[in-house]
Amino acid sequence: MTWQPTVQVIELAVNPTFSTHWLIPNLREFNKLNPDIIVNIHSLANIGDFLNREYDAAIMREDFYSPWSGVEYLFEEEILPVCSRCLLAEPERKLAVNELLNEFPLLHQSTRIKGWQEWFALSDVSSPLVNKGPRFDLLSMLIAAVRSNLGVALLPRFAIQHDLDSGDMVIPCDVPMRTGNRFIMTWREEKSESEHLQIFRNWLLSKSVVSAA
Numbered sequence: 480m481t482w483q484p485t486v487q488v489i490e491l492a493v494n495p496t497f498s499t500h501w502l503i504p505n506l507r508e509f510n511k512l513n514p515d516i517i518v519n520i521h522s523l524a525n526i527g528d529f530l531n532r533e534y535d536a537a538i539m540r541e542d543f544y545s546p547w548s549g550v551e552y553l554f555e556e557e558i559l560p561v562c563s564r565c566l567l568a569e570p571e572r573k574l575a576v577n578e579l580l581n582e583f584p585l586l587h588q589s590t591r592i593k594g595w596q597e598w599f600a601l602s603d604v605s606s607p608l609v610n611k612g613p614r615f616d617l618l619s620m621l622i623a624a625v626r627s628n629l630g631v632a633l634l635p636r637f638a639i640q641h642d643l644d645s646g647d648m649v650i651p652c653d654v655p656m657r658t659g660n661r662f663i664m665t666w667r668e669e670k671s672e673s674e675h676l677q678i679f680r681n682w683l684l685s686k687s688v689v690s691a692a
Contacts, residue, residue: 487516487675492523492537496618497662500638502538509682516675536666536676538683549666551680554637556660558594561639561648562631574651576602583651584630585612588621594633598656 493502498520506518522528523537526544537545538553560579564570574582576599585595585608595609612630615621618638625632626642631651635658642648664683670676 485515489516489518489676489679490521490533490535491518491679492521492528492532492534492539494539494543494662495522495524496635497538497637498522499619500622500635501640504641505686509679512682513675513678516678518679534667535670535673536664536679538662538664541661541663545665547665547667549668549671551664551684553662553664553683556658556662557636557655558598558633558658559636559650559655560598560631560652561625561634561643561650563625563628564646564649566628566631567649567651570646570649573653576604576652576654579631579652580604580606580608585609586621586624586630586632587612587614588618588632589614589616591633598633598654601654601656 503520506520509516509518521532521534523539523543537547539545541552562583566583580599587595592614595612599605599609613624615624618634621632622634622639624630625634625639625648633656636643636655639648643650664680666673666676
């Protein structure tokens, strides 16, 4: 009879944006390193998600309600201007802030409509042009617009790190902006000594989006 290792399961509730754009794309690495741990991912969209399901841990924004006391700070969200590599004649050359404003369409996320205004203010640039350009409701729509060469957008680094690493997206102006949105991992008190949860937490902290924060 072949011996089978015991499989440990983590029931993890995750902010949908973070799970879709960062955690799931990186999860294969964790699975290869830890084949005896299964991570089940659930969407964490509102307080009711905590009350109606039995989760072991959660990854979410710090301002989201959590009934648990165990907390690990992960990172503060950082947004930066990005565009498709195809949009630039010289992808390796960094642009001046005014060049970006005058030469490229600015794409906006409807839920962060003052994003460009705040970003240009970091360089003391004020112009009605910063408010022009199409708007997109969802982050996934905005990312698709950038990939389709529609213009330049302010995007969270964690959401497009793979695109940056592959060279499909580039940073035309290297002026990152922190949003104040802090992401945390939190867990049930009775799971504090869980070995497999600690393994997952340590892996998460070792990744660049967290360790660089």
